Amino acid sequence: MTQTTAGGPQHVAIIMDGNGRWATSRGRPRLFGHHAGARRVKEIVTACPDLGVKYLTIFAFSTENWKRTQTEVSGLMTLFRRFIVRETRGLVNEGVRVRFIGDRVQLDKKLVKLMDELEAVTEGNDRVHLTVALNYGGRDEVARATRRLAQDVASGNLEPDDINEETLPKYLDTCVLPDPDLVIRTSGEARISNFLLWQSAYAEYEFIDTLWPDFSRDIFGHIVGKFSGRNRRFGGASV
Numbered sequence: 001m002t003q004t005t006a007g008g009p010q011h012v013a014i015i016m017d018g019n020g021r022w023a024t025s026r027g028r029p030r031l032f033g034h035h036a037g038a039r040r041v042k043e044i045v046t047a048c049p050d051l052g053v054k055y056l057t058i059f060a061f062s063t064e065n066w067k068r069t070q071t072e073v074s075g076l077m078t079l080f081r082r083f084i085v086r087e088t089r090g091l092v093n094e095g096v097r098v099r100f101i102g103d104r105v106q107l108d109k110k111l112v113k114l115m116d117e118l119e120a121v122t123e124g125n126d127r128v129h130l131t132v133a134l135n136y137g138g139r140d141e142v143a144r145a146t147r148r149l150a151q152d153v154a155s156g157n158l159e160p161d162d163i164n165e166e167t168l169p170k171y172l173d174t175c176v177l178p179d180p181d182l183v184i185r186t187s188g189e190a191r192i193s194n195f196l197l198w199q200s201a202y203a204e205y206e207f208i209d210t211l212w213p214d215f216s217r218d219i220f221g222h223i224v225g226k227f228s229g230r231n232r233r234f235g236g237a238s239v
């Protein structure tokens with residue numbers, strides 16, 4: 001199963017990191033960096049069709065990010081609400097289908113309503129599939145999936161012998177998405193911080209020093225272009 005990536009990545013996932021440091025280095029509050037980071041999202045989403053990227057998944061807020069100060073957390077939640085309200089029309093017009101992954105139970109009801117509405121209003125779109133990971137953690141996702149899977153076993157809808165690599169991911173938040181081909185993390189940290197643990201088993205990784213608010217369409221294009229030269233073996237032997 002050796003595969004040289006003749007084409008570009010179909011699905012790119014991004015850990016958008018470095019907003020806080022970007023703001024701090026300018027003597028500004030961390031939320032200033034988050035606002036600058038949000039502006040980059042639009043630019044990167046609109047770059048996808050030209051780069052042949054059909055699926056873009058972005059890490060916006062992790063299940064661990066609740067540990068931050070109340071000011072930062074509530075500022076981020078307000079930013080997410082405003083982002084949805086402000087960008088809905090543009091996303092619809094650009095043919096972007098939006099989905100959210102993560103646990104919605106802990107999120108503010110007003111925010112969840114906006115998320116549901118954005119998913120519904122973009123449901124017919126197919127040009128770019130944007131997935132936003134909000135209150136997302138890979139371990140939490142696997143735990144929630146396992147809970148639902150166990151319920152199906154308990155109710156007799158699933159046989160334990162039928163649990164395998166094909167059936168288990170149907171219970172994940174990402175059940176309708178292909179696995180990411182390329183995961184990019186900005187800001188110089190070389191870790192995945194609980195992002196898409198199951199799905200990225202064979203992803204290519206790119207860790208770059210650029211802070212997220214400085215991540216441009218050109219940098220994105222360069223990284224996507226580099227991907228094509230990689231030899232993905234999926235455990236097979238090199239040819």
Ligand code: IPE
Pocket residue numbers: 016017018019020021022060061062065076187
């Ligand atoms: C990423 O930037 C955005 C979120 C995690 C919400 P950070 O806020 O983690 O920025 P740094 O890592 O502190 O610079």
Ligand code: IPE
Pocket residue numbers: 015016017018059060061062065189191193
């Ligand atoms: C990962 O960044 C989460 C998001 C980008 C939303 P963090 O800044 O939270 O990760 P750590 O704490 O450096 O691992």
Ligand code: MG
Pocket residue numbers: 017018019
């Ligand atoms: Mg960070």
